[in-house]
Amino acid sequence: MPYPTPEAQREMLRTMQTIRRFEERASDDYHAGDIYGVVHCYIGEEAVAVGVCAALNGDDQIISTHRGHGHCIAKGANLDRMMAELYGREDGYCKGKGGSMHIADFDIGMLGANGIVAGGISIVTGAGLAAQLEESDRVAVSFFGDGASNAGPFHESLNIAAKWKLPMLYVCENNLHSAQTPAAKTLAHEDVAARAAGYGIPGVIVDGNDVFAVYEAASDAVARARAGEGPTLIECKTYRWRKHTERPNQPDQRPEAEIETWMKKDPIARLVNHLKSQQGQFSDEEWEAMDAEILKSIEASVVYAKASPFPAPEAALDDLYAD
Numbered sequence: 001m002p003y004p005t006p007e008a009q010r011e012m013l014r015t016m017q018t019i020r021r022f023e024e025r026a027s028d029d030y031h032a033g034d035i036y037g038v039v040h041c042y043i044g045e046e047a048v049a050v051g052v053c054a055a056l057n058g059d060d061q062i063i064s065t066h067r068g069h070g071h072c073i074a075k076g077a078n079l080d081r082m083m084a085e086l087y088g089r090e091d092g093y094c095k096g097k098g099g100s101m102h103i104a105d106f107d108i109g110m111l112g113a114n115g116i117v118a119g120g121i122s123i124v125t126g127a128g129l130a131a132q133l134e135e136s137d138r139v140a141v142s143f144f145g146d147g148a149s150n151a152g153p154f155h156e157s158l159n160i161a162a163k164w165k166l167p168m169l170y171v172c173e174n175n176l177h178s179a180q181t182p183a184a185k186t187l188a189h190e191d192v193a194a195r196a197a198g199y200g201i202p203g204v205i206v207d208g209n210d211v212f213a214v215y216e217a218a219s220d221a222v223a224r225a226r227a228g229e230g231p232t233l234i235e236c237k238t239y240r241w242r243k244h245t246e247r248p249n250q251p252d253q254r255p256e257a258e259i260e261t262w263m264k265k266d267p268i269a270r271l272v273n274h275l276k277s278q279q280g281q282f283s284d285e286e287w288e289a290m291d292a293e294i295l296k297s298i299e300a301s302v303v304y305a306k307a308s309p310f311p312a313p314e315a316a317l318d319d320l321y322a323d
């Protein structure tokens with residue numbers, strides 16, 4: 001697996017920081033009453049989406065969860081259309097009728113976020129089956145949480161994907177909590193990756209705050225999938241910095257010390273430090289300029305969203321059924 005070039009490493013940083021800035025803004029605008037529904041932030045977990053998607057081709061397909069902004073951005077989604085969707089506007093990805101949890105863009109291989117916990121796992125396994133039946137080179141990736149790994153679709157999908165050697169990556173984002181429930185209270189074994197043994201496939205544990213470690217594990221799994229050897233389960237140990245959702249009354253029983261410990265393992269600061277430690281590769285000024293550019297693109301996405309109209313009430317039933 002070739003190590004990412006310095007340019008590729010910088011692009012990884014740019015994408016991770018874009019995810020963070022996008023969500024900081026989405027959170028602010030949600031609290032200001034401009035964004036409707038609910039917003040689940042991925043902040044703190046950016047290295048997972050970016051490390052995995054950096055190992056994929058443009059036509060590879062992914063599916064996301066309720067915490068999906070990071071996966072969309074890492075797969076190359078358009079920020080304007082994403083923000084317009086969060087704002088509930090006509091120019092959003094789902095014409096403003098889906099919101100934060102339902103962003104999809106088939107053109108970039110983003111098959112959709114999903115408000116149903118574990119709901120995406122079997123859908124994207126179907127995409128893996130399609131890739132195999134079409135004898136294409138594509139792989140399909142399922143992102144899901146530790147909570148979702150306790151649900152039926154996880155086990156059913158891994159079983160059939162292993163049996164049929166589907167070109168799949170199952171990427172568990174173990175952020176130690178499932179809404180208000182600590183993972184330790186519901187996982188029979190503390191490592192989700194250990195479950196891979198039950199299906200005879202590799203189960204890999206990765207530091208999910210190290211984008212290069214994630215990239216390496218994903219690259220190995222992609223090579224295995226493309227070679228027809230079947231799926232891999234990758235468990236990324238990571239942490240979400242925010243409450244389960246941005247709702248003002250959202251309870252949060254996580255210990256303060258745990259949150260602080262994980263915030264010190266910031267995947268973005270870690271990558272910045274790595275780049276800066278490479279002699280002459282990345283200066284403070286370059287980092288500031290990159291961040292300023294990102295903030296500008298986020299601001300532009302908000303301007304775009306606000307300029308877009310709300311969908312007409314009579315369009316409410318459009319697109320519900322296929323012709």
Ligand SMILES: Cc1ncc(C[n+]2csc(CCOP(=O)(O)OP(=O)(O)O)c2C)c(N)n1
Pocket residue numbers: 065066067115116117118144145146147148149173175177178179244
């Ligand atoms: C089938 C189903 N059950 C319950 C819920 C309510 N719910 C939304 S998110 C969530 C926790 C999911 O935890 P996890 O899979 O670990 O993902 P994380 O939020 O940690 O990223 C729950 C229980 C739901 N959306 N769908």
